[in-house]
Amino acid sequence: MNKPRTERILGIDPGLQALGYGVIDAIGRDAKLIAYGVVKTSVKHSFPQRLKTIYEGILQVIEEHQPDRMVFEKLLYCQNVSIALSLGQARGAAILAGALHDLPMSEYNPTEIKSAVVGRGRATKEQVQKMVRILLSLDEIPEPDHAADALAAALTHAHMKGSPLLR
DSSP: OOOOOOEEEEEEEOOSSEEEEEEEEEETTEEEEEEEEEEEOOTTSOHHHHHHHHHHHHHHHHHHHOOSEEEEEOOOOOSOHHHHHHHHHHHHHHHHHHHHTTOOEEEEOHHHHHHHHTSOTTOOHHHHHHHHHHHTTOSSOOSSHHHHHHHHHHHHHHHHOOOBSOO
16 A cells, blocks of 8 residues: 655745745644744835745745645625735736646635634634644744645645645
8 A cells, every 4th residue: 555645835824014824844734843934015115026026035935945736715705996906916926836846726715725724614713823833843933924724725735635726
């Protein structure tokens, strides 16, 4: 019988000021933390420069950790159209970094992430963060919250294995 293969998953929580990332190794539903953090941009920089910072930051994470897949949280709803467009462009910068490395990509909506990690689609942000800590056997909740959200996205893929981003 074949031994289950470890998949290295890079989760992304899209953001323009702070784009969260989390890297895990998963064998089935079991996962181990590899790295997490945020790519921060400065409001003092131009919008194109901020996108470049995100692109280069995620490119560095990919080159350092060599993930097998990227996973994103879907952007479903935003009251401010301008913010939604900026988030979409930040997400696009991260997608480009992964595409240049031919990484397969998946996306999950917030309800799917909450269901996979907590067991309830209407879980609070705090409940998701606590379960990320428990599922990865960490002493503390990963900070900042964008990194914890990115790890939740990666864990969701480990639990669900579906939803291709680009067809």
